[in-house]
């Protein structure tokens with residue numbers, strides 16, 4: 157699970173001036189043509205550094221993200237849920253494993269990454285620090301935090317660095333299974349007893365603000381990332397990702413009869429290929 | 443035909459897998475190494491899945507459905523050996539337990555591929571293949587850490603001595619040994635224990651670990667009859683925690 | 694009633710939920726399709742006993758056949774247990790293209806030492822090393838290719 161929002165605060169682009177201009181031009185042309193950059197290929201220092209940082213943060217988020225859900229494995233109600241949850245949480249740790257391997261191809265050993273995680277030098281998604289008080293919290297994560305992660309990961313899978321993209325392709329295939337599982341869990345709560353509905357509504361109220369922060373600060377206040385977009389390291393702005401998530405999932409949450417604790421979310425009718433769909437307009441940064 | 447002996451066999455196997463599966467799952471996210479984290483999670487999934495398959499066989503023999511059986515009984519109705527219910531403690535103990543238990547389990551299912559109860563023989567054929575990865579994992583680490591540093595060796599040695607009396611409880615004699623053997627359902631706990639001993643001796647002999655004289659060890663039994671340590675009931679309470687919030691609900 | 698062949702063609706569209714390039718037929722978890730006068734029966738078996746996706750796979754088979762106007766009986770059993778040898782040649786090629794090393798024949802899997810190397814799906818070399826018999830999912834092990842300097846997963850022999 158990874159939102160990717162706070163990865164690129166205040167990057168320094170000075171080092172680009174010291175790169176070999178011919179190589180840099182060739183590198184940029186390759187990316188422009190949609191080619192993938194492989195571990196042994198030439199790449200600018202800044203590209204390497206930012207990718208390590210991003211993939212490493214992503215990996216940490218998967219590992220730490222296993223904990224809030226992992227504590228529910230023993231408590232998961234019944235074999236069906238339990239076996240899916242076990243597999244899901246293990247997948248997340250497995251994602252960490254794949255991502256550390258992808259980051260290692262850029263020259264930073266895994267031990268170093270883990271050390272930086274433990275001593276606080278490297279960051280990870282803040283959402284994984286929130287506790288899960290009830291089974292419904294765990295269901296919120298499986299469905300919606302994973303959904304947010306998919307939005308981000310699908311975008312990143314179209315990036316320029318080969319090993320990261322290949323890892324993400326496989327990760328996304330698994331995430332879509334997580335999403336299905338999480339959605340089923342929530343549907344059962346939604347169509348269940350009053351107690352179950354209440355449990356999920358409370359979880360939604362708790363998790364909505366961190367869910368919005370998951371995608372990072374608003375574009376207005378986040379750092380300039382033009383070069384990283386050109387190099388296909390960052391594949392979309394924080395607000396684009398957040399809005400994509402809202403467009404896709406707010407209607408689904410409403411459909412289940414839950415209230416989202418954000419009075420600024422509005423239902424708007426939008427005409428999409430002949431069908432009238434309920435979509436949303438939002439104004440989060442105001 | 444009276445299925446009591448068969449059911450008793452299935453119950454103890456299913457309960458072993460269910461409880462150790464839960465203990466293994468407690469390593470998810472906590473493993474000392476990413477790979478160990480994943481290994482214990484994988485084995486947890488295998489074991490819980492295998493317990494479900496065994497409870498399903500019991501259901502086919504007229505017992506309640508798997509969820510009811512697994513998540514609503516109290517400790518005194520469980521037939522697992524006490525070894526599997528002990529808390530994980532440090533990694534050295536978890537590893538030793540995994541080695542001692544899974545060696546026995548792999549051999550048990552190997553024997554059961556020849557069971558006269560066809561559904562059990564089919565399932566055992568399947569599970570035997572999966573358990574190869576469990577014993578591969580256990581043997582690799584026991585060989586490696588059992589010969590590595592003075593600390594790893596002394597930790598494993600201590601855990602081995604602590605776990606052995608419980609491990610001998612795996613083979614607690616069933617009330618129905620004779621019937622099971624006569625009906626060709628299972629070759630019996632004694633036969634299993636002999637194979638197990640040969641196997642663990644052969645692995646331990648490749649390490650600096652010493653296997654104590656088993657004749658001097660008093661096995662800790664009772665698990666098969668519903669006698670458990672104080673550690674089982676809290677785990678069972680945890681397993682049914684969500685169900686109890688609203689017993690009428692479907693989750 | 695439709696033919697068994699037709700049903701097998703339709704079922705090609707049901708993929709492994711975690712490996713979208715691999716159909717359930719090629720994976721080998723659909724072990725039998727029987728067409729009687731008025732009933733279609735599909736026999737399935739899980740890859741691993743603890744496979745969490747079995748329910749979803751069963752549901753997808755039922756849903757797909759319903760769109761063709763058939764309400765099948767789908768049975769899950771261990772009568773014909775799954776083995777990695779049941780993955781078709783087409784399935785193995787798809788796995789490799791997807792970046793997962795296909796499993797070696799289960800028949801060579803008598804001695805576990807054999808698992809120490811695998812063929813790298815990207816360079817076809819065997820300068821590889823097993824990192825862990827337990828990979829990101831139950832059915833995969835983790836390897837490292839010293840030539841590509843990249844980790845890869847292998848679908849485990851079972």
Ligand SMILES: [Fe+2]
Nearest residue numbers: 157218248251
């Ligand atoms: Fe993930």
Ligand SMILES: [Fe+2]
Nearest residue numbers: 157302331334
């Ligand atoms: Fe996920």
Ligand SMILES: [Zn+2]
Nearest residue numbers: 813816838841
């Ligand atoms: Zn290679």
